[in-house]
Amino acid sequence: MEYILGYGISTETLLELGKGLMKAVFIFTVLIFIQVVIKRASLVYRNYRRQRFINTWRPILMESVAVVPDKLPKLDKRFIYDFINEWNTLYDKIGGTSHDNLIELAKKTAIQRTAIKLLIAPNIKLQLIGVITLGNMRNEGAWPFLVSIAKNSETTLSMAAYRALSQINVDKALVELLPQLVSRIDWPASMVAKILKSTRNPKICELLQEASYKAKEEELPNIIRYVNVLKCSNASQLYRQVLDKQVDDQIISLCLRELTDPTAIDLVHRYLDYPRWHVRVAVAHALGSIGGPDDLEYLKKMLSDKQWWVRYRAAEAIVNLPFVTNEDVSKIRNDLQDERAQLIIDQVIAERDME
Amino acid sequence: MSISDYFVVSQWFFTLYFIAMHAGYLILNFLSIIHIRKYMDHHSVTNLPSIYTGLEMPISLLVPAYNESITIVDSILALLQLNYPDYEIVIINDGSSDDTLEVLKEHFELKAFPESYYFRLPTKKIKKVYISKKFPNIRVIDKDNGGKADSLNAGINIARCPLFCAVDADSILQTNSLDRIVQPFLEDPRTVAAGGSVRIANGCKIERGFVTKADLPNNILALFQVTEYLRAFLFGRLGWSPLNALLIVSGAFGLFHKETVVSVGGYKSNTIGEDMELIVRMHRLLRKRKKPYRIKFVPDPICWTEAPEDLKTLGNQRVRWQRGLSESLMSNLGLMFNRNGGMVGWLAMPYMMFFELIGPIIELAGLISVAIGFYLGYISYEIALIFFTIAIGFGILLSLVAVLLEEMSFHIYTNPTYIFKLLICALIENFGYRQLNSFWRMKAMFLEITGRKSTWGSMKRKGNNT
Numbered sequence: 001m002e003y004i005l006g007y008g009i010s011t012e013t014l015l016e017l018g019k020g021l022m023k024a025v026f027i028f029t030v031l032i033f034i035q036v037v038i039k040r041a042s043l044v045y046r047n048y049r050r051q052r053f054i055n056t057w058r059p060i061l062m063e064s065v066a067v068v069p070d071k072l073p074k075l076d077k078r079f080i081y082d083f084i085n086e087w088n089t090l091y092d093k094i095g096g097t098s099h100d101n102l103i104e105l106a107k108k109t110a111i112q113r114t115a116i117k118l119l120i121a122p123n124i125k126l127q128l129i130g131v132i133t134l135g136n137m138r139n140e141g142a143w144p145f146l147v148s149i150a151k152n153s154e155t156t157l158s159m160a161a162y163r164a165l166s167q168i169n170v171d172k173a174l175v176e177l178l179p180q181l182v183s184r185i186d187w188p189a190s191m192v193a194k195i196l197k198s199t200r201n202p203k204i205c206e207l208l209q210e211a212s213y214k215a216k217e218e219e220l221p222n223i224i225r226y227v228n229v230l231k232c233s234n235a236s237q238l239y240r241q242v243l244d245k246q247v248d249d250q251i252i253s254l255c256l257r258e259l260t261d262p263t264a265i266d267l268v269h270r271y272l273d274y275p276r277w278h279v280r281v282a283v284a285h286a287l288g289s290i291g292g293p294d295d296l297e298y299l300k301k302m303l304s305d306k307q308w309w310v311r312y313r314a315a316e317a318i319v320n321l322p323f324v325t326n327e328d329v330s331k332i333r334n335d336l337q338d339e340r341a342q343l344i345i346d347q348v349i350a351e352r353d354m355e
Numbered sequence: 356m357s358i359s360d361y362f363v364v365s366q367w368f369f370t371l372y373f374i375a376m377h378a379g380y381l382i383l384n385f386l387s388i389i390h391i392r393k394y395m396d397h398h399s400v401t402n403l404p405s406i407y408t409g410l411e412m413p414i415s416l417l418v419p420a421y422n423e424s425i426t427i428v429d430s431i432l433a434l435l436q437l438n439y440p441d442y443e444i445v446i447i448n449d450g451s452s453d454d455t456l457e458v459l460k461e462h463f464e465l466k467a468f469p470e471s472y473y474f475r476l477p478t479k480k481i482k483k484v485y486i487s488k489k490f491p492n493i494r495v496i497d498k499d500n501g502g503k504a505d506s507l508n509a510g511i512n513i514a515r516c517p518l519f520c521a522v523d524a525d526s527i528l529q530t531n532s533l534d535r536i537v538q539p540f541l542e543d544p545r546t547v548a549a550g551g552s553v554r555i556a557n558g559c560k561i562e563r564g565f566v567t568k569a570d571l572p573n574n575i576l577a578l579f580q581v582t583e584y585l586r587a588f589l590f591g592r593l594g595w596s597p598l599n600a601l602l603i604v605s606g607a608f609g610l611f612h613k614e615t616v617v618s619v620g621g622y623k624s625n626t627i628g629e630d631m632e633l634i635v636r637m638h639r640l641l642r643k644r645k646k647p648y649r650i651k652f653v654p655d656p657i658c659w660t661e662a663p664e665d666l667k668t669l670g671n672q673r674v675r676w677q678r679g680l681s682e683s684l685m686s687n688l689g690l691m692f693n694r695n696g697g698m699v700g701w702l703a704m705p706y707m708m709f710f711e712l713i714g715p716i717i718e719l720a721g722l723i724s725v726a727i728g729f730y731l732g733y734i735s736y737e738i739a740l741i742f743f744t745i746a747i748g749f750g751i752l753l754s755l756v757a758v759l760l761e762e763m764s765f766h767i768y769t770n771p772t773y774i775f776k777l778l779i780c781a782l783i784e785n786f787g788y789r790q791l792n793s794f795w796r797m798k799a800m801f802l803e804i805t806g807r808k809s810t811w812g813s814m815k816r817k818g819n820n821t
Binding site for chain 1: 367744
């Protein structure tokens with residue numbers, strides 16, 4: 001064997017390595033080629049069989065929206081997931097008493113057994129199908145399993161579980177999972193807000209205020225949003241309590257934006273000259289929504305702020321104040337010395353005129 | 356060292372380089388397979404609660420237009436049909452020499468608007484801002500010509516929404532594009548940018564500005580690009596995304612957090628690949644500031660683009676891409692092997708530098724060296740054959756994995772015969788087309804080193820919109 005530079009670098013070794021690589025590449029190439037062909041063939045076959053199944057069951061599902069047929073064909077276990085998917089899709093599309101009929105059909109076909117089994121499936125997709133189905137079926141027997149998933153799982157699955165629980169019993173879900181509602185900052189606030197809107201439990205506002213005492217700083221934005229969604233009578237009290245703490249300026253902005261009580265105007269005045277511009281934007285917004293005639297001067301001053309968004313919100317606030325007439329706006333505009341302030345007022349007037 | 360020794364050592368070098376490069380690609384493939392399985396598990400459940408309803412963040416669509424009078428109205432009408440609850444369209448007429456502005460004025464009933472323009476990013480002079488009387492969510496900026504990056508900066512200055520989406524005037528979006536691409540921002544508030552998968556529109560059935568049936572093109576060059584795009588997007592980007600090391604978000608369709616982009620200085624006007632340069636700079640500066648962030652890739656096919664069907668246009672495009680890559684990497688070299696560089700600085704950037712940037716030079720040098728060695732009798736027939744077979748074999752393997760990933764995920768091409776067409780294409784594109792690409796990329800490197808300008812050329816569009 002011929003060695004070069006004394007490092008075992010030889011043509012023969014290269015040849016051996018090359019042959020080995022060539023074989024490996026060839027084998028993998030053939031395997032992947034075959035896998036692609038098999039995948040496509042099985043997809044075509046599966047779609048064909050699935051279509052036949054759906055052609056049988058879709059009319060039954062549609063009929064069940066009105067009346068559940070007495071006699072049902074046997075449900076082929078191989079297509080149970082397709083059936084569950086069809087059932088859930090239809091459930092989402094319709095409303096009212098038709099849901100009860102679909103639940104009756106689901107009970108007749110005994111899909112809740114499959115759905116409960118799916119909760120412990122190794123695949124998140126199947127777990128989600130199980131959770132969604134049990135929620136739609138309002139299956140009370142699944143409550144403890146769903147609570148456990150809502151408390152312990154990753155975002156999508158836990159959210160789906162919480163939604164399912166609220167479908168089964170919204171008030172119970174709110175009280176039992178309030179700590180999760182506050183602490184799960186990964187759950188979109190709008191989803192929770194939607195659920196909150198559907199509750200009639202009068203205690204929720206109090207529970208949220210109690211939770212705010214112990215809440216960590218990152219949990220406060222959720223509480224603030226929920227209190228606002230519920231239009232709680234204790235909202236101003238809660239914002240005051242939050243703002244009295246040393247909190248992050250994002251939370252200050254949020255509180256100011258949510259203010260709807262004119263008696264809380266003193267809270268807004270605290271932040272008129274706040275160094276962070278997004279807080280001043282929130283101040284302009286708040287002055288526009290709960291401010292009185294005395295606050296007009298503050299807003300005029302804000303028209304010359306160095307930040308465009310502060311100027312814009314201040315101009316918007318002035319133009320939309322209920323006690324400021326069009327003539328007042330024109331006078332304010334003409335009295336302004338700062339060109340930037342004049343331009344922003346012109347823009348907001350033009351926008352209003354477009355509406 | 357004798358000439359014979361030189362050839363043996365050089366063959367070892369080229370072989371090991373090829374192995375390292377393709378091993379990297381295979382690892383990316385592996386990551387992509389894992390990621391796409393997870394992604395499909397999460398996103399293929401048809402009955403997921405509509406968890407984000409009402410939470411959608413408003414989006415400003417920025418559409419730079421330069422001499423687009425023929426297509427601009429159709430493009431904007433298509434954008435108006437997108438399924439998204441809250442978005443505005445900002446068209447930036449970049450000093451067009453044709454009647455783009457007049458066409459827009461006529462179709463959208465534009466009227467001059469006293470916009471108090473917010474100069475946060477420097478741009479060429481803004482002549483006027485218009486607003487549509489017909490569609491109040493459409494605004495048009497008329498400005499002096501300054502290029503795409505300058506136009507996008509002007510758009511960012513005027514955009515009202517927290518997120519902006521850069522859209523090429525000739526991109527064809529799916530109706531649910533915004534809905535899909537916004538998901539990373541809703542799922543993780545640290546997200547600052549998200550890119551979508553771009554597919555080739557040639558051959559597809561397009562109705563009223565939307566792709567209604569995915570079909571494969573008859574033109575062989577366009578067909579090669581279908582496999583190429585599958586490879587680039589399904590593992591080139593999907594593999595880097597979970598590592599938060601994605602270096603490219605396509606200029607054709609990307610969503611950005613506006614304040615973050617402004618904080619890093621917006622688009623750079625004097626670069627060819629402004630889209631990639633922005634992403635690399637975002638990585639560099641956000642890492643330097645130690646700000647937690649995510650740059651994500653959404654594998655759903657949500658944007659379609661027309662691919663060049665002639666060699667000249669394609670060559671120009673590839674030269675530009677390679678020069679863009681070079682400029683983006685060179686102007687952000689500080690990120691590479693930086694203490695705070697993370698995966699992007701220690702893995703993605705060196706990988707791009709050593710394999711994507713100088714790869715074509717080494718690849719062609721390797722092939723030429725083997726050919727010369729074989730001709731002069733220093734390299735045996737067996738060695739030469741093995742070298743060429745491995746070089747091409749790896750290419751075929753990678754293209755096939757891309758087709759496999761497509762089969763594992765979206766099945767865009769529903770007709771079963773198409774998959775065979777793609778498989779055959781994955782085989783034959785490695786004989787000639789890939790080498791041609793290496794040549795163009797090498798030419799780009801030559802132009803870059805010598806500081807010569809590359810020509811933009813004009814895209815010959817077929818405009819198959821019905």
